[in-house]
Amino acid sequence: MIAVIIIIVILVVLGIIFAGVYNSLVGRRNQVDNAWSQIDVQLKRRHDLIPNLVEAVKDYMSYEQETLTKVTAARAAAINAGSQGPQAQAQAENMLTESLKSLFAVVENYPDLKANQNVLSLQEELTTTENKISFARQFYNDSVLTYNNKTQMFPSNIIAGMFNFTTRQFFEAPEGDREVPKVDLR
Amino acid sequence: MGFVVALLAALGFVIGAAVIGGTSGGIGLLGVFGIVAIAWSILGYYSGDKMVLAVSGAHQVTHADEPQLFNVVEEMTIAAGLPSVPAVYVIEEAAPNAFATGRDPQHSSIAVTRGLMQRLDREELQGVVAHEMSHIRNYDIRFATLVGILVGMIALVADFFLRFSFFGGFGRRRGGGSNDQAGAILMVIAIVLAILAPLAAYSVQFAISRRREYLADASGVELTRNPLGLARALNDIADDPRPLRAANRATAHLFIVNPLKNKKTKEVSGVFDTHPPIQKRIAILLQMAHVGPEALVPGYRAAALAAGDGTAGLPGAAGAPHRATSPRPHDPPPPPAVPPAPPA
Numbered sequence: 001m002i003a004v005i006i007i008i009v010i011l012v013v014l015g016i017i018f019a020g021v022y023n024s025l026v027g028r029r030n031q032v033d034n035a036w037s038q039i040d041v042q043l044k045r046r047h048d049l050i051p052n053l054v055e056a057v058k059d060y061m062s063y064e065q066e067t068l069t070k071v072t073a074a075r076a077a078a079i080n081a082g083s084q085g086p087q088a089q090a091q092a093e094n095m096l097t098e099s100l101k102s103l104f105a106v107v108e109n110y111p112d113l114k115a116n117q118n119v120l121s122l123q124e125e126l127t128t129t130e131n132k133i134s135f136a137r138q139f140y141n142d143s144v145l146t147y148n149n150k151t152q153m154f155p156s157n158i159i160a161g162m163f164n165f166t167t168r169q170f171f172e173a174p175e176g177d178r179e180v181p182k183v184d185l186r
Numbered sequence: 187m188g189f190v191v192a193l194l195a196a197l198g199f200v201i202g203a204a205v206i207g208g209t210s211g212g213i214g215l216l217g218v219f220g221i222v223a224i225a226w227s228i229l230g231y232y233s234g235d236k237m238v239l240a241v242s243g244a245h246q247v248t249h250a251d252e253p254q255l256f257n258v259v260e261e262m263t264i265a266a267g268l269p270s271v272p273a274v275y276v277i278e279e280a281a282p283n284a285f286a287t288g289r290d291p292q293h294s295s296i297a298v299t300r301g302l303m304q305r306l307d308r309e310e311l312q313g314v315v316a317h318e319m320s321h322i323r324n325y326d327i328r329f330a331t332l333v334g335i336l337v338g339m340i341a342l343v344a345d346f347f348l349r350f351s352f353f354g355g356f357g358r359r360r361g362g363g364s365n366d367q368a369g370a371i372l373m374v375i376a377i378v379l380a381i382l383a384p385l386a387a388y389s390v391q392f393a394i395s396r397r398r399e400y401l402a403d404a405s406g407v408e409l410t411r412n413p414l415g416l417a418r419a420l421n422d423i424a425d426d427p428r429p430l431r432a433a434n435r436a437t438a439h440l441f442i443v444n445p446l447k448n449k450k451t452k453e454v455s456g457v458f459d460t461h462p463p464i465q466k467r468i469a470i471l472l473q474m475a476h477v478g479p480e481a482l483v484p485g486y487r488a489a490a491l492a493a494g495d496g497t498a499g500l501p502g503a504a505g506a507p508h509r510a511t512s513p514r515p516h517d518p519p520p521p522p523a524v525p526p527a528p529p530a
Contacts (some may be wrong), residue, residue: 031267038264121253127308128257135265138411143267 021156025165028147032168035140036086039171042132043078043093049129050075050100053122057103060113064106067099074099086169093133100126137171144168189390190336194223197340197383201347204369204376223339230335231328235287235295238331238440242285242432244275244297252276255303258312259296262319265409272296272322281428282306285440286318287327294322299430306419313416316406317442324405326398330440333394337387338436344380388458395439396462403467407474414481417471421482424464 054068061068074096081092104123107113114120148167151160159165195216202215230237249256256274263271268291275297277283282302288294296318298311306314321327407413423443430445438446439460472479 035267042264124253124257128254128261131257131261131312132264135261135409139265139267 018159021159022163025147025150025156025160025163028143028150029165032140032143032147035136035143039133039136039140040082042129042136043082043089046096046126046129046133047075047079049122049125050096053103053119053126056116056118056122057107057113060110060116061106067103067106071096071099071103086171090171097130100130141170144170190333190340190387191223193383193387194219194336194340194343197343197379200372200376200379201343204372219343223336226335226339227332230331231289234331234335235289235293235327238285238287238437239275239295239297241434241437242277242297243279244277244295244432247274247276252303254308255298255311258308258315259319261312262315262409265316266319266323268319268323272319276300276303277430277432279430279432280304281430281445282423282426283430283433283441283443283445284314284318285437285442286321287331287440288322289328289331290325291322294327296322299432301426301428302423305422305426309412309415310419310422312410313406313412313419314442316409317402317416318406319409320402320405321398324398324401326402330395330398333391334436334439337384337391340387341384344384347376347380391439392458392460395460399442399462400467400470403471404474407471413471413474414477417468417475418482420464420468420471424468 050071054072058068074092078089078092078096081089107119107123150156151165151167198216198219199213202213202218247256252274255276259274260271270292272286272288272291272294273296275295277297277299279299280301282299282305284296284298284302286294286296296315298314302314303311321330403416406416410416420443430441433441433445435446438444441461443464444459444461468482472481475481
């Protein structure tokens with residue numbers, strides 16, 4: 001009788017532990033998905049802002065058509081890469097960041113443009129979007145790290161294996177991408 | 187928190203015993219205090235943030251009013267992974283300072299002064315907002331509001347009692363020799379406790395507040411990954427000698443830097459300081475950034491800004507691996523929270 005009770009108690013305790021680990025795995029995975037959608041929101045926002053910026057500066061920049069074309073092309077490529085998984089998307093978005101950087105460098109050479117209120121506020125919006133992308137990426141990567149650790153560490157890896165909790169990819173940024181386009185506005 | 191509640195209970199019991207007489211009087215008044223304290227706390231829990239904001243003369247702003255401030259708050263919300271963006275308030279005053287209030291991340295507000303926005307650049311503003319966002323994420327805002335309310339109640343009760351006993355408000359209505367003597371002793375204990383309790387309560391509140399400031403500095407840096415921004419912001423705020431008129435003793439501990447007096451030179455904190463010494467906070471942040479105090483010199487930033495076309499010779503810039511202009515210049519060398527580059 002006592003043996004039966006002990007076995008039942010052990011089973012109940014194991015069940016509680018099992019449920020706890022399983023639930024925390026689900027929670028972490030949802031956090032990763034949520035963080036990813038945050039990045040997505042900001043990337044889309046950047047894609048939406050770029051045509052406005054190009055529109056605002058193109059009349060001033062008759063000699064810089066090449067820079068503008070590059071930005072537009074990079075934007076199109078980034079939108080296309082959206083469905084090809086984190087790695088491809090990260091690469092395309094990084095290209096877009098580079099092209100924006102060179103655009104802002106060119107803007108520096110046009111005093112009229114730098115003083116234009118419309119361009120100024122677009123610059124602030126793009127700066128914040130760049131920041132939001134990198135902060136969202138930071139939060140996503142932190143979430144992935146915690147989640148991956150949980151799926152690989154003992155004992156939660158056993159339950160992760162049983163229910164097919166696969167590890168997730170990091171959103172990688174190349175060296176130098178940490179610098180957003182230089183905008184020194186106050 | 188427990189200590190503050192116990193203090194309030196002891197104060198209620200002794201004053202009750204002294205004034206009304208006997209243990210029953212003590213327990214009776216203790217009960218009254220308990221009910222009032224609970225009611226007070228519930229009121230504070232739900233509307234403490236609105237009271238604090240109103241007292242500080244803060245008005246809410248939108249993205250259209252203050253795009254940069256609003257954007258920076260949104261950035262830090264994303265970095266902290268919080269579900270909703272706090273309400274943004276501005277206090278129209280020249281002294282630079284900021285605070286956060288509310289009961290949880292869904293019901294929170296961040297207020298900054300006009301002077302702070304004018305004085306700080308984007309990177310520094312980000313550091314300050316990250317500090318406040320950490321207070322929100324760590325639920326310091328709820329704690330600070332509740333402790334503030336209970337401590338305020340202790341002070342009020344003690345003050346009330348002391349005034350009454352000095353003016354002889356509690357006449358000896360009971361006769362009887364030995365009872366009278368016991369009553370007198372109880373009265374003395376009550377007076378001593380009424381004097382000491384507020385001091386003890388304040389010292390607890392301030393000790394908590396000081397610890398949370400260090401924590402918010404550190405977790406703010408975890409959000410921005412840029413200790414120098416906050417360090418320079420604190421240095422700028424400390425440089426400003428003006429006290430903040432919108433702050434008072436009850437709200438002082440909420441602000442990022444003590445708004446009542448800017449003691450810049452002090453090295454150690456006293457029992458009645460709401461904030462740790464600002465120089466010590468700056469020193470810790472500089473250590474995180476692996477730079478010396480030269481990074482705080484205004485010329486460091488001005489020179490870096492001017493260096494948009496080239497690299498003007500910056501003192502100490504050779505050791506600093508970044509330009510101070512970009513909002514997020516670099517990762518600090520490996521703090522544990524930074525995700526390592528994964529193997530492909």
